[in-house]
Amino acid sequence: MFFQIFVAFSPWNWLLLLVALKYSDASSDLNFANSTAQQWNGNSNARFAAASTEPGERISVFSLDYDYVQIPYEVTLWILLASLAKIGFHLYHKLPGLMPESCLLIIVGVLVGSIIFGTDHKSPPVMDSSIYFLYLLPPIILEGGYFMPTRPFFENFGSILWWAGLGALINAFGIGFSLYLICQIKAFGLSDVNLLQNLLFGSLISAVDPVAVLAVFEEARVNEPLYMMIFGEALLNDGISVVLYNILIAFTKMHKFEDIEPVDILAGCARFIIVGLGGVFFGIIFGFISAFITRFTQNISAIEPLIVFMFSYLSYLVAETLYLSGILAITACAVTMKKYVEENVSQTSYTTIKYFMKMLSSVSETLIFIFMGVSTVGKNHEWNWAFVCFTLVFCQIWRAISVFTLFYVSNQFRTFPFSIKDQCIIFYSGVRGAGSFSLAFLLPLSLYPRKKMFVTATLVVIYFTVFIQGITIGPLVRYLDVKKTNKKESINEELHIRLMDHLKAGIEDVCGQWSHYQVRDKFKKFDHRYLRKILIRSNQPKSSIVSLYKKLEMKQAVEMVEMGILSSTAFLTPHQAQRIQGTKRLSPEDVESMREILTHNMYQVRQRTLSYNKYSLKLQSSEKQAKEILIRRQNTLRESMRKGHSLPWGKPAGTKNIRYLSFPYSNPQSARRDVRFGEFTGDGSSESGSPSTMFNTHSRTGSLQERWLTQETIPMKSLHKGGKPFNFGYQRSPSQEEHTGRVRRAALRPKPLFHAVNEEYESGEESEEEVSPVGSRWTTEHRNVKEHHKSHSPLLQRK
C-alpha cells in the first residue's frame, strides 16, 4: 500500500517517505518474529513489478529491486532518522535546557512506533537484544572510557568500587525481596511470581545504565569527584547485574527452588570477582597489545584508528565470549590504550580516532533511545498496577537506602567526604536505561509466564527515571548548589598541584604512613621505566608541567593571532610616534594586506567551555586543539630530527594556505640561544616589570633585520616606562642564524621547543600576541604593541 503511494507521488513528502520506508524496513527486517512482514514485502515487490513492468515479456524500463538493498537501506534510514531528530532537537534552542536529549529521542521513537502500530496494527519491531549488546553498546562505553579523566577516577577508586559493588547488590536483593513480599499479598494477583523471579527482576532493574546516566548528566555539570562516582558506578555495576542475572537464570532453570545449595551461592560470589577482574584483565591486555602495535605504524598511519577500534571491540567480544564483563573490558582497554596510543599515533590519526569515536557513540545512543521509544508501543504489555507502582517505589527507596548507608560508611575513610547534597545527587542519578530493558526482553518466556508484566514494569521505571529525573536534575543541581566543576588550566595550578603532591608524599613519609599518593608515585616510576619504553615509539619523557605549559602557550598563540587580526590600524599611528627612529615602518596598505591574508587563512580557535559535556566538542576545544598542535609539532620535530633537517629556510613567502600550524624547527639550541639569552637578560633585568617572553615566530619573508629586534626591545621598554601597565620583559629571540650574521629570517625558536607558526605569518608579518589567561585587559596594550611590531617578524609576545 505504501509503495503505491510512494510511486504515485513525485514531489515526495520525504518525511512521510522516511517513516513509511522505515515502517516497511522495520516491519520486514527488524521484527524477527513477524513473518507476515516478509510476505507483505514480497507482495509489494510483486505488485510493484507488476505495476511497472509491462505484462508479459517486455523489458521493463523502470523497475525496482528492493530486496537487494533492503538491509543496508533500512539501517541507513534508521540512522538518518536519529540524526535528523537530533538536529531538530538542537535547532530549537530552549529545548536542550529543558530536557536531556534522551527524552526527546524516546519521544520521537514513540511517535514512530505509534505510526507503525497505527497503520499496520502490528507490534512494531523491537530492538533485538543482540543488536543492543553487540553493536550499540560498545561504542558508547568505549567513548566513555576513552575520554574519562583517569586521575580523579583512580583517586576515588576505592569509594567507587565499594559503592558500585555493594550498591548494586543491595539494590538487587532489596528490590527483589520487597517485591516478593508484595507478591505474596493475594489481592494483587501476583502470587505466581516466586522469589527467584522477583530476585531476577530486582537484579535487572537495579542496573544503572551508563548511556542514560551520561545523557542525563550532560547538562548538569557537577564537580569531578561526584561525576566520577556516578560514572564509575554506572560502568561498574553492569558487571554485577549481568552476573546476577545469569546466575539467577541458571538457578531458575534448575527448576526447583529448594535445590539451591549454599555451594551455589558461594560459586555465585566467586563468579562476580572473576567476571569483574577477568574483564578488566582482558581489557588491559588488549590495550597493551594495541599500544604496542601502534608503535610500528608510523608509515601506515591510515590504519591506526582501525587498530584502536578493532582491538577495543575485540576485547569486548572476547570478554563476552567468556561470560566476563565486556563493559569492564572495553573500559579498561580504552583507559590503557589512551595513554600510550596518544603518543604513538600521528596527529591526523589522533583526530580521526577522537571524532570517529564521538560519532559512533552518538549514533549508537540515539538509536538506542529511539528503539526504546518504538518498542514501547505495541502489544507486548501487561499492566498490573500493583507491581508497577511498587517496583517504582521500591527502586527509589532502596536506592536511597543504599546511597546513604554506603556513603556513611565510606565517608569515614575518605579524606574529603561527600556531603549530603552530593549524596542526594547520587541518589537522584539512578537512571535506568536500555540495558535493563534488553535484559527484561531476554527473559525466556517459558520460565517466565509473566514476562510481559516485567517488561511493562521495566519500561515504566525507565521512562520515569529518564524523564522525570532527567528533566529535573538540572534544576536540582542548581538548587542544591552543588559544587561545580572548575577546571581552570593554568600553569600555576599545575605547578602547585605537583608541589602539593610531593609535599604530601613527603609528609606522609615523615609520618610513616602509606597512602595512595605513594602508590601513584610508584606506578608512575614503573611506568616510566618499563612500560613506556616498550610501548611508545620514541621515548621522550615528558613532564606534565612542561606539557601543560606548551599546550597553554600554543593555545594562547593561536588565540592571540585570532584577536590580533581583529584589531584595527588605529593603534598603529599613536605608537609609531613612540617608536624610536630607525625602525622601519610599514605602510598601512601593507598592514591591511597582511591582515587580510591572515584573516582568510587563520586557524580558527573555538571557545572553551569547561565542563563534562560529551555531546558538544566544546569540551575538547582549544585544549585539545592545542594538544593536537603540540602533538603535531612533536611529530614534525621527530620527523625533522630523523631526517636531520634544519629549518627549511628560504621558503617563498605568502604561498601557504594553512589549515594547520606548522612548526619549523630550529635545532636544539644551546650555545647560540644562550648567547642570545644572555644578551637579552641584560635588557630584561633593567626593567621593573615582570618579565615576559617574546617568542619570535618565523618570518620567512626575510625582511627582518636583526637590529629591529634590538630596537623592539627599546620601544617596548619605552612603552613600559610610559606607564602602561603591562609587563614587558626582555625579548628572547633566539635565532639560530644569529651567529651567521644578522639575518633576515627570524626563525626563532622560542624556548619551549616550539613556536607556533602560522605559515601565513611568513607572508604577513604579523606579530602575535598572547593574552594571558589572567589578564584580558592586556588586550588593548597587546594590540598596540602588536601593531607596533607589525613590520617586524611575527612575534609571540606573552605578557
Added chain:
Amino acid sequence: SEASLVRLYRRFRDLDRNKKGYLCRTDLRQIGALAVNPLGDRIIESFFTDGSYSVDFSGFVRVLAHFRPVDDEELQDPKAPEPLNSRMNKLRFAFQLYDLDRDGKISRHEMLQVLRLMVGVQVTEEQLESITDRTVQEADEDGDGAVSFLEFVKSLEKMDIEQKMSIRILK
C-alpha cells in the same frame, strides 16, 4: 586527636636515632623516601623554624598539624587564633616551601628553583625560564615581578587545597 598524637609520638621516637629527645636534620634525612622526594630538603627545612638545629616534639606536631583535614563543624571563633589546619595556614605552609628567604614573596628566582627541583626531565634551561615567567605572570597582579602571599592564595582559590593537603590519620 588522641590516638594520632600517640602515633606521632611513637614515630617521633622512632625517628630520633640517638634518643636525644629532639630531631635534627640528619634524622629526617634518614627517611629514605624523603631523600628521593624532590622537595625533600625543603620539607625538612620547614620543620626547623628560624634556623634552629633541632625540633622537639611539639614543633614536630605543629608542622604536621597543618595537614589535619579540615573539620567543617568547627566553627570559627573570630577571636580565637585560627586553627593550624585552616586553609590559609595550609597555604602559608606551602608558601614557605617556595619562599626560602622568607621575605614574603616568591621571586622569580625562587620559583625557578622550585620548578627545577620538580621538573627534572630533560627540560632545558630556557624552557624552565619561560615556564617560570609564565607562572609568575599568571599570578602576579601588581606587576612587581614576584608572587606575594595574597597573590599566591588568589591563584589557588579554585583549587581544593583542603583536600590536597590533608592526611587522614592526623584527624
